[in-house]
Amino acid sequence: MTGGDADADGAQVRRLLLHGARRVVSRCRDFTAEALADWGWIPAGSEAGEERVEDVLLLVSEVVTNACLHAGGPEEFVLRHERGRLRVEVSDASPEPPRPRGPRSPALPGGHGLMVLDRLAGAWGYEARGPGAVGKVVWLEISLLPGRTPEPPPAGRL
Template identity: 70%
Template sequence: MTRCRDFTAVALRDWGWLPATTPEGRERAEDVLLMVSEVVTNACLHAAGPEELVLRHADGRLRLEVADGSPDPPRPHAPRSPALPGGHGLMVLDRLAGAWGSAPKANGALGKIVWVEVTRPSRPPWRSD
């Protein structure tokens, strides 16, 4: 999981999301790193680990995809106390992601891809990047 977060942090720096110049930007970047952790952790817990992490960036939108070998789509747990550990990953995605979901791998390959989309926070008007 650490390598996936580190890889994502490097990509966010390359794409200008980090270092963030506003509190909203810093929060959004931290949200992205948390969502990577959640999706990768779910692949570890429910699918024998992630097979691939793909990040795509275009037009102020980030899409992250985690492929694993399980064909079973993510399923939320029954509601439970937030004070209890574990079982809150999909709730985190619901709250932080612009959209998320899963799809079977292409070409009949066994497994799925869990994807998450996040929009970049607004840039201050004086920034040109």
Template identity: 60%
Template sequence: MMTTGPGGHGQTRRLALFGTKGVVSRCRDFTEQALADWGWTAAGPEGPSDVVEDVLLLVSELVTNACLHAGGPEELVLSRSAEWLRVEVADADPRRPRRKVQSDLSRPGGHGLIIMERLAHSWGSEPRGTGKVVWLEVRLSPARGQRMSRP
């Protein structure tokens, strides 16, 4: 489902989700298709777009975290404007995400929030119904969809 925001400047796509089996790849495919439809492709004349790869990794992390810590995601929402992409993953668990304290960063697991902090312009969570939404935003260049430098 796609809706257009005020004045036609933004668009939103929603994907309802049930269960955890295959949900990460479904969300990545959905996101990749939305970005392609919006003119942000993973491979262009200058090679892979870093921002598309970053967004796909960020979607994977959000959805995986919902699977591991919140019983699975209920909805993926992608909203975009000319300069921003917002990704939201809703789940039924009201607990906010928190970073695990790890003494050995070389061990697998527990790096999702670190990745979000490094690749997203901003991220957070907010209560929604009896659960929450974890969101992130990626700033895009209006001209080519490339990530702009952070302020």
């Protein structure tokens, strides 16, 4: 794991290396929850804010689980936060893009992850990893509740 830094655009960035890690879904959810708390996304006593955080954690679970099931497991998990927007990136070694399954009953378990991304994320997609790297990065973006700015982080935290 690496801590938080700022990128060239001034966004706050946190990275979690996952090569061969166990319990990656829960590790990524915990990592995200801690970052969201540090970045002021978890408001005290706000049901709507808590629901938004639950949406983010569900989206994290979906993209990380998809990497586990369909791409040999995630290699890196990255959070980028800037001006009330969060970008989640999951890197894996598979060049195969995410593909929705054919039509299926909502009552059947599994196969609904991309539908969840479509409904809850502001945007999502994938791109090839950088030069010399094999695989792809699946990303999603989500914003804080409209009309609300993040609370400033406590002193000494990113």
